[in-house]
Amino acid sequence: xxxxxxxxxxxxxxxxxxxxxxxxxxxAWFYKRHWSFSQIDYAxxxxxxxxxxxxxxxRRAFVVDxxxxxxxxxxxxxxxxxxxxxxxxxxxxxxxKSKKIWNRIALLMVxxxxxVCAIVYVIV
Numbered sequence: 001x002x003x004x005x006x007x008x009x010x011x012x013x014x015x016x017x018x019x020x021x022x023x024x025x026x027x028a029w030f031y032k033r034h035w036s037f038s039q040i041d042y043a044x045x046x047x048x049x050x051x052x053x054x055x056x057x058x059r060r061a062f063v064v065d066x067x068x069x070x071x072x073x074x075x076x077x078x079x080x081x082x083x084x085x086x087x088x089x090x091x092x093x094x095x096x097k098s099k100k101i102w103n104r105i106a107l108l109m110v111x112x113x114x115x116v117c118a119i120v121y122v123i124v
Contacts, residue, residue, distance in 0.1 A: 002109045002111070002113055002115075003112065006109075008028075014028070016070070018070070018074070023037065025062045037078075039055055040053070040081075041054060041055045042083060043078055043085045044088045045085055045086070045088060046090065048063065048065065049063055049064050049066040050063065050064040050071070050078075
């Protein structure tokens with residue numbers, strides 16, 4: 001799991017490419033999905049970024065990360081096309097739960113990195 005999370009931080013691993021009305025979302029260099037702005041039903045904004053939902057699907061289609069360079073342009077394009085951006089406010093309990101989850105993820109990443117380093121040290 002730690003290796004997967006490290007790979008996700010490499011530039012180009014996850015990309016969102018927008019060409020006029022066509023949106024191409026690429027996960028881990030090889031898995032591609034295509035949507036258009038006319039298919040987008042709504043988006044929700046929270047502390048992680050924009051969660052985009054497509055018509056005909058109950059689950060989110062993709063996430064535009066808040067640290068993504070084109071985040072402002074993407075949200076402006078949604079507003080320009082008249083697509084609703086819903087704000088998702090978190091309660092203090094939800095914030096605390098989110099912090100606990102991220103602390104666990106960080107701990108698992110550190111343990112994973114230490115295990116990988118230990119295995120490499122034993123092999124070499």
